[in-house]
Amino acid sequence: MDRAQPMQELERELQQKVAQLAALREIGRAINAAWELKATLDLITRRTAEVMDVDSCSIYLLDESGQFLVLKATTGLAGAAVGHARLRLGEGLTGWAAQQGQAVAVADAAGDPRYKYLPETGERLFCSLLAVPLVNQGRVIGAVNVQTRSYHEYTSDEVELLSLIADLAAGALEKAMLYDQMQRQIAELSTLAEVSETVxxxxxxxxxxxxxxxxxxxxxxxxxxxxxxxxxxxxxxxxxxxxxxxxxxxxxxxxxxxxxxxxxxxxxxxxxxxxxxxxxxxxxxxxxxxxxxxxxxxxxxxxxxxxxxxxxxxxxxxxxxxxxxxxxxxxxxxxxxxxxxxxxxxxTSAAVVREMHHRIKNNLQSVIMLLRLQMAEGRHVPPEELLQEAINRVQSIAAVHEVLSHRGLQMVDVKELLARVAGGVVQNMAPSDSHIELSIEGETFALPSRPATTLALVINELVQNAMEHAFVGRDRGRIAVELGQEEEHWLIAVRDDGVGLPDASAPQSGLQIAETLVAEDLHGELRFERREGTTATIRIPRQLSGAA
The missing domain is CATH 3.30.450.40 (GAF domain)
Structure with a gap:
């Protein structure tokens, strides 16, 4: 009877060893078949917890700096801590095992002075802890630990078993990390190639x-x-x-x-x-x-x-x-x-230079045309007056480019443009002792640069005409430029409170220029009305807002 009991204990230990070896073979085969890092980590922690009959198994890997152990997989700790919970190398029981390159087993982990509590892991639930280093080709790459909720004295066989699992796991993890790195590099190179194609x-x-x-x-x-x-x-x-x-x-x-x-x-x-x-x-x-x-x-x-x-x-x-x-x-x-x-x-700069060259050439041609019309009039007026009219026309074209420089090359804000044009004419032509009030009213709209340039020249002629004829014998007056719209037309009115239009039998060259520009370039119409001053109304198609 005395000899039967030792034999039963030996048989039980033998069966336990056989089961552990079978589990090791299974873990080894599974590890060798796994390639992806996450899958390998999950498999090792899950099978280790099953084989050793523990409540938690966790794997920490060294980061690139070699200073921190980062939680990479666990069966019992908080899932949200994976990838975030960190221990310095040498910190806590797991960090100590990795730094010293040897196993550490404690029945009451919290009572050990080396213990380090990580709140995000929720490991207060556990009592005992066994940790062993993960070593591949003489280099520590991390550590693996197992924990139980109850007080537990780890046997030498359990320490040996976890050490064997760690030896198997270290090589597999190194292989999986290399594979993961290779996949990352392929994705990075693919993205860089996409970026190169995009640029x-x-x-x-x-x-x-x-x-x-x-x-x-x-x-x-x-x-x-x-x-x-x-x-x-x-x-x-x-x-x-x-x-x-x-x-x-x-x-x-x-x-x-x-x-x-x-x-x-x-x-x-x-x-x-x-x-x-x-x-x-x-x-x-x-x-x-x-x-x-x-x-x-x-x-x-x-x-x-x-x-x-x-x-x-x-x-x-x-x-x-x-x-x-x-x-x-x-x-x-x-x-x-x-x-x-x-x-x-x-x-873009090259395109801007080409576009500006084209527009400046067109606008210089407009200036030449206006100067030729002025020469053909044969008017006997002082040279200073002729020069002032020419200056005002050139400044009207310059106002378009000023707005374009702030708003971009495509569309011109008409209200801002007309404020610049009309304001420039009034400032240039008003005598120093006069007070001419100018207002720009109504909702704005946008035009492409070509029709905007033509409109600027027309407004220049109308305001210039008002400054020359509306306020004769007066030192005060008012000019209003009003913007409006109809279903198919934009409306621009220039009103003054002066003496009204001059004698129709003596047509003004500036007004003839304005009528020609409105009819031929803007495909619209210009009408004059004399009532408490003069009102000139321009009607142009709204289609011009989409003109090239």
């Missing part, structure tokens, strides 16, 4: 930037990305493309160079990485970041030949330490984007 495609600059920001967010696995360009005249960064952000981001208070994180990057030309913008005083939009769920930020300069032209931002939704590879990738994207922007600007 050489015939897209408009804004479309190109939106596409690049979208691709950057994808390859960086970012919650959001934004691209801001430098307005050198104002010294401010202006949002030009965003992805994953509320449109209200565009209407935030502008960032000046040297202010905030983006402003510092623009000023120094050096990138800045921030762990949590919600608590960084340098970040200007902390309330917006909390509202949008933004956390970590990588901000890199857009630089062309040592000149910063903007910044590129990458945001994560959770705390994230940007690796050297991530920084290098995002910086490469930024460099390609900066070159694309510069190329687009050069192309």
């Amino acid at each position: 050489t495609s015939p897209l408009y600059p804004d479309e190109m930037l939106e596409l690049i920001v979208e691709m950057a967010a994808r390859v960086m696995h970012a919650k959001a990305c934004s691209l801001l360009l430098l307005d050198e005249e104002r010294g401010e960064l202006v949002p030009r493309a965003i992805r994953g952000l509320n449109p209200a981001y565009r209407s935030q208070e502008p960032i000046r160079v040297g202010e905030g994180i983006a402003g510092l990057v623009a000023e120094t030309g050096q990138l800045i990485a921030v762990d949590d913008v919600r608590h960084d005083r340098r970040y200007r939009y902390r309330a917006f970041a909390r509202q949008e769920g933004l956390c970590s930020l990588l901000c890199v300069p857009l630089r062309v030949r040592e000149r910063v032209i903007g910044v590129f931002n990458c945001y994560t939704g959770e705390p994230h330490h940007f690796t050297r590879e991530e920084i290098a990738l995002f910086s490469t994207l930024a460099n390609q984007t900066a070159l694309a922007i510069e190329n687009a600007r050069l192309a």
Whole structure:
């Protein structure tokens, strides 16, 4: 009877060993079949917890810096802690095992002075802990631990079993990490190729930037990305493309160079990485970041030949330490984007030069035509008066280009244009001791540059005619330019409160010029009415607003 009991214990231990070996073989086969890192991590933690009959199994891997162990997989700790919970190498029982390269087993972990509690993991539920290092080819790559909810003294066999699992797992994890890195590099190269194709495609600059920001967010696995360009005249960064952000981001208070994180990057030309913008005083939009769920930020300069032209931002939704590879990738994207922007600007500048050359040539021809008409009149007036009329006409054309320089090359704001033209004529022609009141009234509309130039010349002639004839013998008067519309026409009226039209038998050359321009160039009509002064009304088709 005494000899039977030891035999039963030996048989039980043998059966346990056989089961453990079978489990090790199963884990080994499964590990060797797995390639993706996440799948490999999940499989190791799940099968280890089953084989060792524990309540939790967790794997921590060293980050790129080699200073922190990051929780990568677990069966018992809080799932939200995966990827975020970190221990310094040597910190806590798991960190100690990794640093020392040896196992540590504690029946009451919280009572050990080396214990480090990570609140986000929820590991207060557990009592005992066994941790062993993950070592591959003599290099520590992390640690694996198991935990139970109850007090438990780990046997030497359990320590040996977890060490064997760790030895199997370390090689498989190294292989999976290399595979994961290779897949990441393929995705990055594909994105870089897409960006290269985008920057050489015939897209408009804004479309190109939106596409690049979208691709950057994808390859960086970012919650959001934004691209801001430098307005050198104002010294401010202006949002030009965003992805994953509320449109209200565009209407935030502008960032000046040297202010905030983006402003510092623009000023120094050096990138800045921030762990949590919600608590960084340098970040200007902390309330917006909390509202949008933004956390970590990588901000890199857009630089062309040592000149910063903007910044590129990458945001994560959770705390994230940007690796050297991530920084290098995002910086490469930024460099390609900066070159694309510069190329687009050069192309646009060339197009602007061609367009301006064409318009200036046309407008000079208009000036020549007007001067020839003036010569053909044969009027006997002082040379100063003739020169003043010519100056006013040239200034009317210049007003069109002034508006275009502020509004862009396509459409001209008519109300702003007529204010410049009429204001210039009144200022040039009003005697120093007179008071002529000018008003521009009504809702504005837009015209392409060619009909806008013609309209400017017509208004010049009408206001000039009013200044010459309406206020004879008076030192005060009023001129109003009024804008209106009908279903198919734009209306522009020039009213004065002067003495009315001169004798119809003596037609004025300026008015003849105005009538010709309205009829032939604007395909409209010009009518005069004498009632408490003179009203000249121009009716032009609304189709002109869409003219090329």
